[in-house]
Amino acid sequence: MSGNRSTGGASRNSPSNSRDKKEHILVIRLSAMGDVAMLVPVLRVVTATYPHLKITVLTRKFFAPLFKGIPNVEVYDADVTGVHAGVIGLGKLAQELRDLEITAVADMHDVLRSNILKTVFCFYGLTVKQINKGRTEKKELTAFNNKVFKQLRSTHQRYADVFSHLRYPINLEDHSYPEKQKLSPNTREITGKDLKKWVGIAPYAQHDSKVYPEDLLMQVLEDLEKDPNMKIFLFGGGKAEKQKLDQIAGNYKNTISLAGRLTFEEELALISNLDIMLSMDSGNAHLAAMYGIPVVSLWGVTHPFAGFKPFGQPMENSLFPDLHKYPAIPTSIYGNKVPVGYEEVMRTIAPQKVVEKIKNPLLPVGKT
Missing domain, CATH: 3.40.50.2000 (Glycogen Phosphorylase B;)
Structure with a gap:
């Protein structure tokens, strides 16, 4: 496990402030780098809108620096080629994550591994919401014949939709960029x-x-x-x-x-x-x-x-x-x-x- 907790950052009053401070969302996005990076501005808005919400991001340890500076966000290393490999390893990973006292799961990946985790989490009685990747409309967009050439929902908004389904709606227009980082x-x-x-x-x-x-x-x-x-x-x-x-x-x-x-x-x-x-x-x-x-x-x-x-x-x-x-x-x-x-x-x-x-x-x- 590799944590990347930080303090500070934007916050504002919202109806969620009266919620149970123990609410803890697991966010699953294992790869690739660009897809993980697209999650960052979404989490900035989520944590600013719901400052009492704790978030654990399940991803590769290498990606942990991406989430630096986002309050109440930690990274949990998914070692899917090592101790968390295969069905047995994923079952072990699900148990480790349950022990963190997560209360709901946002699956931003929707692949075989995350679906195996979903099955275990549902057995534990946890609420799991998954991203709608829009596979049908993307197939229409990339068709050689009878192409439907139109703007589809952004990946950022699809991530935000998952939080909305978990009853944490956000407005991505509320996003604030961080300050420039200090160079080593x-x-x-x-x-x-x-x-x-x-x-x-x-x-x-x-x-x-x-x-x-x-x-x-x-x-x-x-x-x-x-x-x-x-x-x-x-x-x-x-x-x-x-x-x-x-x-x-x-x-x-x-x-x-x-x-x-x-x-x-x-x-x-x-x-x-x-x-x-x-x-x-x-x-x-x-x-x-x-x-x-x-x-x-x-x-x-x-x-x-x-x-x-x-x-x-x-x-x-x-x-x-x-x-x-x-x-x-x-x-x-x-x-x-x-x-x-x-x-x-x-x-x-x-x-x-x-x-x-x-x-x-x-x-x-x-x-x-």
């Missing part, structure tokens, strides 16, 4: 102390269909490098990405690769201090958005209509391929289905357009 000495040594505009670039995603072509990315970097008042930080993880980002950064004076140089907590603190983030449809977009940083997002065969637009960001900060040339977009929710002829859709997003948007983004909702 290690981070300061890497970033320097100049007062340049800090631009984050996260060029990778889980699927190649969501990655901007490298030669076009280099054109973006070359244009940004012409501005002496900009400092560019490249984000990525893993050995292969580190080697590539180190190589790219080596070609430019004001570009620094952060891959492998910071802890996850240090990386989050740096992201909170950025002036803007350029990201694919990937987790880094959501990490920046949860701090109120303007995010310019590039979309390949996916589309924000599926509900994964970064929190509070205006649609105008999202750049798309030529949808007239590629009318089947979105071809999938996660970018794992690429029809023949759609392999190079991102080449229709001009580097000049990306640079222009980085230099003149619309501010996200609530950003001052």
